[in-house]
Amino acid sequence: MTFFHFGNCIALAYGPYVLTYKYSGMPEYGAFWKCAQVAGMYILTQLCKMLLLATFFPTTDGPPENASFILELVKTTVDFGDVMGMSVVMSRVSGSGHIKVLITGLGWAAADLLLTRTLPLWVGARGLEFDWKYIQISLDANISLVHHLNLALLVWLWWRTDLASTVRPIVAVLISGCVYRPLLPQLLSLLLGSRPLGFTLLAACATPTICTALIANNIFMTHNSNLRS
Amino acid sequence: MQILANPAKRDIGSRSSLVNLEARTLDAPSLARRCVLARLADLTPSLYQQLISQGAAALVVLLPSNLLVLSDEQQKLVHDVEEAMLEGDTQIAVYLAYETQELTDIYESVRTSTNTDSASSAAAALLSSLSSDGYQIVVGGSQSKQISDMSIANVQGKLSGYGAEEQLPTIAVVAYYDAFGAAPELAMGGDSNGSGIVVLLELARILSRLYSSPRTHPRLNVAFLLSGGGYINYQGSKKFLEDHLDASDSSFLSETHFTLCLDTLGNGNTLRLHVSKRPKENSPGHHFYETLESAGVKEGISIEMVHRKINLQEDTQAWEHEKYSMRRLPAFTLSRLTGPKTGERGTILDTVEAVNVDTLTRNTAVIASALLQHIYNTSIDDILEDGLSVTKESITSWIDLIASQPRSPQLLSGKNNPLVSTLHQVLLRYTNEAHINYFKADKRDPEWAFYDVTRAVMATYAVKPAAFDFFLTIAILGYLGIIYMLLQYFPMIYALMSRLAVPQKAKVH
Numbered sequence: 001m002t003f004f005h006f007g008n009c010i011a012l013a014y015g016p017y018v019l020t021y022k023y024s025g026m027p028e029y030g031a032f033w034k035c036a037q038v039a040g041m042y043i044l045t046q047l048c049k050m051l052l053l054a055t056f057f058p059t060t061d062g063p064p065e066n067a068s069f070i071l072e073l074v075k076t077t078v079d080f081g082d083v084m085g086m087s088v089v090m091s092r093v094s095g096s097g098h099i100k101v102l103i104t105g106l107g108w109a110a111a112d113l114l115l116t117r118t119l120p121l122w123v124g125a126r127g128l129e130f131d132w133k134y135i136q137i138s139l140d141a142n143i144s145l146v147h148h149l150n151l152a153l154l155v156w157l158w159w160r161t162d163l164a165s166t167v168r169p170i171v172a173v174l175i176s177g178c179v180y181r182p183l184l185p186q187l188l189s190l191l192l193g194s195r196p197l198g199f200t201l202l203a204a205c206a207t208p209t210i211c212t213a214l215i216a217n218n219i220f221m222t223h224n225s226n227l228r229s
Numbered sequence: 230m231q232i233l234a235n236p237a238k239r240d241i242g243s244r245s246s247l248v249n250l251e252a253r254t255l256d257a258p259s260l261a262r263r264c265v266l267a268r269l270a271d272l273t274p275s276l277y278q279q280l281i282s283q284g285a286a287a288l289v290v291l292l293p294s295n296l297l298v299l300s301d302e303q304q305k306l307v308h309d310v311e312e313a314m315l316e317g318d319t320q321i322a323v324y325l326a327y328e329t330q331e332l333t334d335i336y337e338s339v340r341t342s343t344n345t346d347s348a349s350s351a352a353a354a355l356l357s358s359l360s361s362d363g364y365q366i367v368v369g370g371s372q373s374k375q376i377s378d379m380s381i382a383n384v385q386g387k388l389s390g391y392g393a394e395e396q397l398p399t400i401a402v403v404a405y406y407d408a409f410g411a412a413p414e415l416a417m418g419g420d421s422n423g424s425g426i427v428v429l430l431e432l433a434r435i436l437s438r439l440y441s442s443p444r445t446h447p448r449l450n451v452a453f454l455l456s457g458g459g460y461i462n463y464q465g466s467k468k469f470l471e472d473h474l475d476a477s478d479s480s481f482l483s484e485t486h487f488t489l490c491l492d493t494l495g496n497g498n499t500l501r502l503h504v505s506k507r508p509k510e511n512s513p514g515h516h517f518y519e520t521l522e523s524a525g526v527k528e529g530i531s532i533e534m535v536h537r538k539i540n541l542q543e544d545t546q547a548w549e550h551e552k553y554s555m556r557r558l559p560a561f562t563l564s565r566l567t568g569p570k571t572g573e574r575g576t577i578l579d580t581v582e583a584v585n586v587d588t589l590t591r592n593t594a595v596i597a598s599a600l601l602q603h604i605y606n607t608s609i610d611d612i613l614e615d616g617l618s619v620t621k622e623s624i625t626s627w628i629d630l631i632a633s634q635p636r637s638p639q640l641l642s643g644k645n646n647p648l649v650s651t652l653h654q655v656l657l658r659y660t661n662e663a664h665i666n667y668f669k670a671d672k673r674d675p676e677w678a679f680y681d682v683t684r685a686v687m688a689t690y691a692v693k694p695a696a697f698d699f700f701l702t703i704a705i706l707g708y709l710g711i712i713y714m715l716l717q718y719f720p721m722i723y724a725l726m727s728r729l730a731v732p733q734k735a736k737v738h
Contacts, residue, residue, distance in 0.1 A: 012705045015712070130691055
């Protein structure tokens with residue numbers, strides 16, 4: 001029944017992506033090829049980021065818990081490359097507002113899922129040993145979908161020239177929040193004294209993501225109604 | 230983790246080596262098609278039979294990390310269990326493993342979490358099976374099969390007496406060097422027959438000194454044989470006799486005074502000379518018995534002669550000397566054991582720690598001085614002086630060398646076995662004409678066959694029952710359904726949220 005478990009994990013991880021693609025009106029725009037292009041851009045961006053990291057940051061041995069927070073902070077700054085990559089993609093993809101955001105966000109998230117989460121699932125979840133870890137990876141993939149859609153939306157908002165000047169700082173703060181999100185577990189371990197594990201960590205990651213999503217949505221809607229009025 | 234497998238020797242032992250089963254402990258209600266984990270102390274022969282009849286598919290016996298801590302009663306029980314295991318063949322895979330911390334943890338969690346087969350109702354059973362962790366035990370590799378080209382080695386050497394070698398009488402000293410037990414990799418054979426080898430090597434060392442000096446060069450040949458296959462009906466001695474008696478040109482065993490077989494000498498205050506036919510008065514054998522008695526008295530060892538007729542109806546011989554007696558050579562076995570089937574030979578409990586080095590040193594000295602008194606026909610005391618004396622250090626180093634590794638016949642097979650080579654080197658140093666004689670079972674009518682996979686690596690996985698995965702599927706489908714609904718009604722939700730957001734905007738302006 002182990003392959004069955006792998007199937008479960010895959011369904012849990014990929015199901016929301018497929019559903020989002022199917023039922024958000026994207027097929028009507030023939031967005032699949034565009035999503036693939038976005039994924040290509042994702043790979044290119046990751047390569048550039050890796051090149052930067054490998055050039056400027058020597059590898060530190062040992063478990064990640066021991067690495068200093070400041071060093072990690074500087075390293076994560078390289079993730080602004082994602083923001084730049086998304087901006088470039090966004091300028092190339094044609095389409096109206098929300099479709100643009102959906103294509104970029106979904107393409108980016110799908111590429112991320114394929115490249116970072118499929119292999120651990122394939123290797124681990126098919127094994128005889130049962131571990132909640134693989135269900136957690138799959139749920140994390142769902143959070144990551146929201147996160148990437150979020151980031152795409154924020155980036156799109158940032159490049160709007162007609163964005164109200166009062167919300168621009170909020171957008172900037174949210175973008176940096178999204179970029180520095182990978183540091184959350186470490187930050188929590190610094191604050192709480194121990195690193196949260198398993199489902200607690202998952203919940204801890206999901207909460208800020210959902211909050212950001214709600215705020216970004218609010219800004220988007222306000223912006224839209226501003227345009228209309 | 231180190232796991233040691235049972236041999237399938239002829240038709241005793243376990244026939245299977247592959248395991249991929251769920252684990253249970255002995256107190257589980259149902260053991261059918263399960264891998265049973267059991268502590269050695271909990272196992273009894275009747276329980277073992279019960280396991281097999283209940284249809285357990287594999288058994289992992291957890292040995293205490295130190296076998297010596299067992300009380301005498303427990304040791305007796307272990308002997309009985311071992312005997313039950315080796316009584317016949319079984320289809321289940323039997324593994325023995327030393328109890329490490331990891332194994333203890335696994336055992337405890339299996340015991341507490343999986344014995345839920347008896348639930349009051351089907352629903353309760355389902356619920357408990359969903360919440361509990363199962364443990365899957367996996368031993369991979371290949372199924373055990375017969376070792377096709379197994380060889381057994383005889384290591385022999387000879388000290389030639391002064392004069393024409395062919396005309397001098399010969400004393401043969403024989404000890405088998407293999408070991409046996411429920412698990413081949415655990416058969417260390419400390420007392421049986423590590424002690425016999427040690428005595429033989431010490432005799433070779435002492436005699437080589439005396440033979441090298443012209444003043445003490447006796448008119449007597451001494452032959453040494455470390456025979457292989459002692460636990461498979463003394464195949465080494467059988468082969469040795471065939472080579473040297475049936476071949477007409479060999480004078481190796483012509484006119485032997487007697488053949489002294491050494492077997493299990495590392496404990497006890499009584500040494501017994503087991504004979505098939507009482508030696509006549511004035512015969513060399515009887516003379517040796519007398520010298521042994523007188524040497525033993527000085528050290529406080531009593532020497533007994535035990536007579537046991539060879540039963541020609543039996544296929545196997547009880548003592549090694551019976552092989553020689555059957556060929557009409559005067560022979561006897563010197564051992565501390567009262568009889569051949571006391572269960573102290575061929576057990577996994579017979580480790581190097583089971584040998585009392587002090588006793589073995591004393592016994593060796595007694596045997597050596599008796600043999601020297603017989604050879605030189607003197608009764609001078611302190612015949613073993615300075616360089617010739619048997620020291621505890623040398624005995625310790627010999628027994629450590631020999632009994633620190635398993636010596637099951639299948640593990641000693643092959644041309645370049647380190648232990649056999651070492652024994653050969655030792656005899657090469659102390660005797661002339663030392664050589665190794667390899668032999669194999671007859672192709673058409675083999676007298677023995679061994680099976681491989683003597684050691685395997687076991688992995689334990691925490692697993693969930695299949696029903697758990699079904700429930701997981703249902704939960705995931707439900708979750709995806711909710712997402713589907715959300716997306717379907719997204720325009721509605723969006724409108725709702727817009728209504729909530731826009732008044733906010735109105736407040737701002």
